[in-house]
Amino acid sequence: MSAISQAVGVEGPRGRIPVRWDGKTAATRFGQMAFFLEFLRCTGLYA
Numbered sequence: 001m002s003a004i005s006q007a008v009g010v011e012g013p014r015g016r017i018p019v020r021w022d023g024k025t026a027a028t029r030f031g032q033m034a035f036f037l038e039f040l041r042c043t044g045l046y047a
Contacts, residue, residue, distance in 0.1 A: 010038040013046055 007018040017034045040046035 010034050011041055012037045013041055 007020045009016045009018055011017075012034065017037065019034045022028055037046075
């Protein structure tokens, strides 16, 4: 698997959140939290 060199941005309730893949660890503290925040914003579940 090739490394991702750039940060991916997701839209959160207070603006853009940069997300960077860490290929050295199996799991991170916040895992998929940024993507979940974007889901809440897009669906209108978080107002």
